[in-house]
Amino acid sequence: MPKPQGQHEQLTLAQDRFIASWGQMAGAWGISRTMAEAHALLYITGHPMNTDEIMDRLQISRGNASMSIRALLDWGIISRTHKRGDRKEYFEADQDVWSMFRSIVRERMKREVEPLLATLYEIRDASPAPDDATGKDQKELLAHQKRLEEMLSFMKVMEKLSQRFVSPSGSGLELAAKLLSKLDR
Amino acid sequence: MPKPQGQHEQLTLAQDRFIASWGQMAGAWGISRTMAEAHALLYITGHPMNTDEIMDRLQISRGNASMSIRALLDWGIISRTHKRGDRKEYFEADQDVWSMFRSIVRERMKREVEPLLATLYEIRDASPAPDDATGKDQKELLAHQKRLEEMLSFMKVMEKLSQRFVSPSGSGLELAAKLLSKLDR
DNA sequence: CATCTGTTTCAATAATTTCTGAAAGAACCG
DNA sequence: CGGTTCTTTCAGAAATTATTGAAACAGATG
Numbered sequence: 001m002p003k004p005q006g007q008h009e010q011l012t013l014a015q016d017r018f019i020a021s022w023g024q025m026a027g028a029w030g031i032s033r034t035m036a037e038a039h040a041l042l043y044i045t046g047h048p049m050n051t052d053e054i055m056d057r058l059q060i061s062r063g064n065a066s067m068s069i070r071a072l073l074d075w076g077i078i079s080r081t082h083k084r085g086d087r088k089e090y091f092e093a094d095q096d097v098w099s100m101f102r103s104i105v106r107e108r109m110k111r112e113v114e115p116l117l118a119t120l121y122e123i124r125d126a127s128p129a130p131d132d133a134t135g136k137d138q139k140e141l142l143a144h145q146k147r148l149e150e151m152l153s154f155m156k157v158m159e160k161l162s163q164r165f166v167s168p169s170g171s172g173l174e175l176a177a178k179l180l181s182k183l184d185r
Numbered sequence: 186m187p188k189p190q191g192q193h194e195q196l197t198l199a200q201d202r203f204i205a206s207w208g209q210m211a212g213a214w215g216i217s218r219t220m221a222e223a224h225a226l227l228y229i230t231g232h233p234m235n236t237d238e239i240m241d242r243l244q245i246s247r248g249n250a251s252m253s254i255r256a257l258l259d260w261g262i263i264s265r266t267h268k269r270g271d272r273k274e275y276f277e278a279d280q281d282v283w284s285m286f287r288s289i290v291r292e293r294m295k296r297e298v299e300p301l302l303a304t305l306y307e308i309r310d311a312s313p314a315p316d317d318a319t320g321k322d323q324k325e326l327l328a329h330q331k332r333l334e335e336m337l338s339f340m341k342v343m344e345k346l347s348q349r350f351v352s353p354s355g356s357g358l359e360l361a362a363k364l365l366s367k368l369d370r
Numbered sequence: 371c372a373t374c375t376g377t378t379t380c381a382a383t384a385a386t387t388t389c390t391g392a393a394a395g396a397a398c399c400g
Numbered sequence: 401c402g403g404t405t406c407t408t409t410c411a412g413a414a415a416t417t418a419t420t421g422a423a424a425c426a427g428a429t430g
Contacts, residue, residue, distance in 0.1 A: 007313040007317065007318055007322060007326065010311070010312070010313040011312065011313055011325070011326065011329060013311070014308050014311055014312040014313070014329070015329075017304070017307075017308050017311070018305075018308055018333070021301055021304045021305070021308075024301075025297055025298075025301050027215070028215050028293075028296070028297045029214060029215050029297070030212070030213050030214050030215040032417085032418065033418085034418075034419080043332065044329070044332055044333075046328055046329075046332060050376095051376080051377080052376095060419075060420090061419060061420045061421065062377085062378095062420085062421075063378080063379075063380085063419070063420060063421065063422090064418080064419055064420070066377065066378060066379085067378085067379090067418095067419090070378085087375065087376065087427090087428075088375090088376065088377095089376080089377080095332070097335050097336055097339040098339065101339065108213075111213070112210055112213045112214070113210075116206055116207075116209075116210050119202070119206045120203075120206070122202075123199050123202045123203055123206075126195070126198070126199055126202070127195070127196065127199040128192040128195040128196055128199070132192065133192055137192060140196070141192065141196065143231055144196060144199070144200075144229070144231075147228065147229055147231060147280070148203070148229075150282050151228075151282055153282075154282040154283065154286065217387080217388065217389095218388085219388080219389080235406095236406085236407075237406095245389075245390090246389060246390045246391065247390085247391075247407085247408090248389070248390060248391065248392090248408080248409075248410085249388080249389050249390070251407065251408055251409085252388095252389090252408085252409090255408085272397085272398075272405065272406065273405090273406065273407095274406080274407080371430105372429105372430095373428100373429085373430085374427105374428085374429080374430100375426100375427090375428080375429095376425105376426085376427085376428100377424105377425080377426075377427100378423105378424085378425070378426090379422105379423085379424075379425085380420105380421100380422100380423090380424100381420105381421105381422100381423105382419105382420085382421095382422105383418100383419080383420075383421105384417100384418080384419070384420085385416105385417085385418070385419085386415105386416080386417070386418080387414105387415085387416070387417080388413105388414085388415070388416080389412105389413085389414070389415085390410105390411105390412090390413075390414085391410105391411105391412100391413105392409105392410100392411100393408105393409085393410095394407105394408085394409075394410100395406105395407080395408070395409085396405100396406085396407075396408090397404105397405085397406080397407095398403105398404085398405080398406095399402105399403085399404080399405100400401105400402100400403090400404105
């Protein structure tokens with residue numbers, strides 16, 4: 001027996017699945033599931049929604065909704081809107097997947113890579129100088145230094161890349177990606 | 186009053202700081218801290234180590250050490266070695282930062298992006314067809330379809346890119362990165 | 371300014387993830 | 401074999417992270 005479904009139910013179901021997968025993936029990347037789900041909801045519906053609507057749809061508390069929304073605003077991937085005659089705040093997601101991606105990468109670089117880079121510099125400067133040692137010790141210290149330098153150089157390249165291609169304005173990454181992905185056909 | 190320190194202590198200290206920052210960063214990316222620390226330890230010392238040495242240095246239990254090592258092997262960023270006359274297994278980290286990075290990206294694509302992509306296809310195929318609707322509904326369904334397509338196309342480009350540049354053999358990414366980072370000087 | 375609507379904060383709690391340690395499992399050895 | 405050494409597993413404990421809900425806050429409104 002087939003189970004006929006209205007288009008609205010079918011759409012809602014599809015949206016829910018999208019929201020769930022998005023949330024799942026986010027979890028694997030150190031982003032809270034709820035925050036990702038809120039974003040997925042705003043993205044996939046395309047409609048501005050207020051806090052109560054988000055709460056209802058995702059079955060979460062007001063506090064959680066408020067904090068998730070705040071975090072998404074901080075990441076710069078959703079924005080506030082208002083409706084005439086309605087005092088509530090509405091939120092809508094950036095509908096451009098690439099610009100969304102750029103925002104995320106930019107923010108993560110700032111939050112995680114930059115501090116690490118700073119620490120790596122510090123560690124390098126606090127590491128014992130190979131000149132002061134001899135023989136096996138010196139070799140060891142040189143190798144240590146080399147490993148630090150390689151890691152540093154890697155991180156610096158990454159930072160440069162991100163600055164160049166993931167900058168808020170430029171669509172460099174998108175272009176590059178499209179071109180490069182065409183090469184193997 | 187200056188606090189003179191032997192080179193060994195200084196080196197150990199630098200290593201510990203490296204291990205700690207590495208572990209911290211990993212946490213932000215959904216990788217367990219201990220696993221990252223074990224990797225950092227093997228990378229920064231450069232020496233093959235056995236389970237007991239890792240346990241002692243990181244102050245973790247045997248079970249934890251065993252599981253972390255196993256995970257690192259699965260990721261392909263450390264490998265087994267043996268020492269003559271010693272039945273213990275030794276582990277050493279891939280010393281090439283770029284190949285390490287490729288392994289990580291490859292593995293994450295396989296584990297997280299590919300399943301998501303598969304789900305997105307499913308969702309698209311289970312979404313209501315716009316042809317069956319009229320007026321406002323149709324517009325809505327078309328917009329939904331478009332958003333799914335855009336996400337799909339983004340993911341596909343990413344997958345292609347990773348296959349091309351992060352393949353186990355090729356050093357494509359490294360080259361590209363170096364070239365690109367030179368452009369703005 | 372009292373009230374009403376909407377938003378944020380945060381201590382308490384719940385859920386999840388990570389870690390431990392002891393026991394079981396493998397592999398080697400004489 | 402039985403003993404020895406090393407490794408893995410996994411149930412329970414500990415630590416960490418996410419979520420709730422109620423109270424405080426902020427701003428509009430009459």
